[in-house]
Amino acid sequence: MQRPVVSLPTQPPTVAPDAPRRIVRLNDNRAVYSVREVARLLSLSLGSTYALVREGEIPARKLGGRWVIPKKRFHDWLNEATEQDNRASEGWA
Template sequence: MQHNVIRLVPRQTDEPTDRAVYTVPEVARLLSLSRGSAYACVRDGTIPAIRVGGRWMIPKRRFHTWLDGLTENGDN
């Protein structure tokens, strides 16, 4: 008698994980922005980010503090 073995593999998602930083595409999804708009906001300093090498990283704590501090009009 042969037994079938089922192996469960974790599902790959594009959702942010427990990392300390977000990528720009992740922030774009969180804010319902296009990637281009999110990159523009990162480059002009609207969204708090740091550049490491050639990559932009958005520290989660700074991002959520910034987001929580926005007023109804979108001003900081």
């Protein structure tokens, strides 16, 4: 009995090492992020992100049993936090 022949690629697909990793699809029209998506965006652990959400540091809402982060409020919060950090660091120069 002969086995079927399966062709395997000889080399892995080439991806530029500095290519951005997409977290959210470009045409994503959802109004909210999941906690997991925000954790990836902020390069934080999932546990740390949940703690920040529960403490109210990251703007979020609990819908049913699930936390969601409104995209606009999240980006406004992040921009404001970044601006505050920039103003605070100006005094250290």
